Amino acid sequence: MVFSKPHGTQTESEDRYARARLKMVEEIRETAREASDYVSTPLSEKVLAVMSRVPRHRFVPEGELYGAYYNNPLPIGHGQTISQPYIVALMTDLLALDKQQTVLEVGTGSGYQAAVLSELAGKVYSMEIVAPLATAAAKVLDELGYANVEVKAGDGSLGWPEHAPYDGIIVTAAAEQIPQPLLDQLKPGGRLVIPVGGRFDVQYLLLITRDSDGVFHRKTIEPVRFVPLTGEG
Numbered sequence: 001m002v003f004s005k006p007h008g009t010q011t012e013s014e015d016r017y018a019r020a021r022l023k024m025v026e027e028i029r030e031t032a033r034e035a036s037d038y039v040s041t042p043l044s045e046k047v048l049a050v051m052s053r054v055p056r057h058r059f060v061p062e063g064e065l066y067g068a069y070y071n072n073p074l075p076i077g078h079g080q081t082i083s084q085p086y087i088v089a090l091m092t093d094l095l096a097l098d099k100q101q102t103v104l105e106v107g108t109g110s111g112y113q114a115a116v117l118s119e120l121a122g123k124v125y126s127m128e129i130v131a132p133l134a135t136a137a138a139k140v141l142d143e144l145g146y147a148n149v150e151v152k153a154g155d156g157s158l159g160w161p162e163h164a165p166y167d168g169i170i171v172t173a174a175a176e177q178i179p180q181p182l183l184d185q186l187k188p189g190g191r192l193v194i195p196v197g198g199r200f201d202v203q204y205l206l207l208i209t210r211d212s213d214g215v216f217h218r219k220t221i222e223p224v225r226f227v228p229l230t231g232e233g
């Protein structure tokens with residue numbers, strides 16, 4: 001389904017977007033089936049239901065509207081991207097959040113992933129190192145009523161210590177290695193989902209869990225391609 005600038009009545013546009021979201025969710029399921037060598041369980045229906053509701057078209061630049069519901073990443077300016085819907089679904093699924101939990105996102109970008117997290121967690125803190133992206137994302141999230149999301153411009157590789165520890169941490173840019181501050185800010189029982197690898201190397205999505213004794217366990221999920229995590233952490 002291809003979108004140009006909205007035409008027809010607002011209700012007609014909203015219906016078209018809703019249908020496009022359902023198609024996007026079907027494509028996510030299909031990609032998950034193809035990736036089943038890596039991803040052993042089907043993606044959570046709870047996550048897919050949220051993604052069939054969140055208006056992704058509100059998070060993409062006007063010039064990219066046509067592809068808002070393609071199962072592809074898209075440019076959002078400043079050399080950055082909104083991640084592929086399948087990857088958003090997979091990373092969200094790996095966090096296994098519930099409404100009592102607090103999550104930190106590093107790499108707000110467009111704000112879309114934060115909106116998805118907002119419906120599954122109690123509180124979402126999201127950091128973005130490119131200040132204009134942080135400002136734009138905060139505005140859209142506010143307009144759409146995602147009241148449990150707080151966005152801050154800054155270096156998320158250092159975490160957001162004021163609100164730590166977190167039940168979940170999601171990093172949406174690839175780190176050369178896992179930033180120690182993020183490990184330090186993860187609760188026992190918590191989950192960290194992070195792509196790791198250099199810009200020109202194969203990157204792998206990792207799930208790090210911290211057990212009740214504070215010991216970290218690492219699981220490699222699948223090869224991925226992300227923009228680099230910058231900053232000092």
Ligand code: SAM
Nearest residue numbers: 082107109110112113128129156172229230231
């Ligand atoms: N989650 C985003 C979304 O839903 O649109 C996609 C994020 S994009 C793939 C990665 C983002 O990470 C970029 O916006 C980039 O500026 C940001 N980033 C890179 N290094 C960062 C850091 N140290 N702290 C915070 N954000 C960072």
